[in-house]
Amino acid sequence: MLRLHKGYVRRGEQLITFPDIELKRGEIVGVSGPSGVGKSTLAGMLAGIIPMQAELHSLPRRARGKPNPVQWLIQQGEFAFNPRLTLKTALDESWQCDDYLPLLKDYGLDASWLTRRPNQLSGGQLQRFNLIRALVPTTQFLICDEVTAHLDTITQAEFWQHLLATANKRNLGVLVISHDPYLLEAICDHIVTW
Numbered sequence: 509m510l511r512l513h514k515g516y517v518r519r520g521e522q523l524i525t526f527p528d529i530e531l532k533r534g535e536i537v538g539v540s541g542p543s544g545v546g547k548s549t550l551a552g553m554l555a556g557i558i559p560m561q562a563e564l565h566s567l568p569r570r571a572r573g574k575p576n577p578v579q580w581l582i583q584q585g586e587f588a589f590n591p592r593l594t595l596k597t598a599l600d601e602s603w604q605c606d607d608y609l610p611l612l613k614d615y616g617l618d619a620s621w622l623t624r625r626p627n628q629l630s631g632g633q634l635q636r637f638n639l640i641r642a643l644v645p646t647t648q649f650l651i652c653d654e655v656t657a658h659l660d661t662i663t664q665a666e667f668w669q670h671l672l673a674t675a676n677k678r679n680l681g682v683l684v685i686s687h688d689p690y691l692l693e694a695i696c697d698h699i700v701t702w
Contacts, residue, residue: 509533510554510578510649510681515562517549526550526562527700531681533648536672538692539685541702547685548583551653554683555580568648575602579642583654585634588641589626595637596622602641611640615670632663639671649681657687668695 515526524546531537541547552558555578568577582588589598599608599622612619615636626634635655642650652671656664672695675682686692692699 509566510568510683511566512550512554512560512562515550515553515560517546517553517558517561524549526553527702529554529683529700531649531683533681534676534679536675536682536684536696538696538699539683539702540687540689540692540699543687545702547702548653551580551651551683551685554578554649554651574646575644577646577648578651579644579647579649580651581635581638581642581653581655583657585631585636585638585655586626588638589634591626594623594625595629598626599637599641602644607645608640608643611643614674615640616666632659632667635659636667636670639667643674643678647678647680649683650675651683651685653685654687656691664691 510529510531512526512529514528517524526546527539529537529539539547539550549558553560556576557580589595609619617633617636621629621633629637656667659667668691671682674680684692684696
């Protein structure tokens with residue numbers, strides 16, 4: 509379970525307080541709130557990248573030498589990759605073998621693109637590669653931070669269709685941070701409003 513109760517973070521003089529979040533495996537929870545309130549900071553805390561401050565928090569344990577069981581997908585896929593590395597190198601850093609190859613077809617990606625660098629793909633293609641990189645076998649929870657905000661409507665629909673099918677198949681917990689109320693209402697089991 510991914511749980512945060514009375515969480516907060518200090519940024520200089522500013523105190524950011526977070527809503528209580530509870531996410532079980534197999535559940536899809538939405539988070540909505542105005543710009544600048546701290547949604548991406550919340551994602552970073554839940555992913556273990558920003559130090560957690562809370563009365564009660566529960567995160568899955570990270571096994572030594574294994575990828576984090578909580579994966580954070582950021583808003584713009586182009587910032588998720590080292591521009592000097594090929595996509596194969598980026599995926600191999602997470603997977604350490606070619607077990608991700610069947611996922612490429614599921615997500616409409618051509619295996620020949622693995623030799624390309626991030627600037628040679630569209631934002632939608634990069635975001636799908638970013639998702640595949642996050643879907644290592646140890647992943648239990650995905651935090652999707654406005655992951656389709658910059659994509660066209662058709663690409664958004666395809667992305668969510670595939671992601672939700674994968675989440676269902678693997679019993680993943682998914683936290684969806686979005687400004688889009690229609691998206692949250694369509695895919696989430698419940699929504700936390702900030």
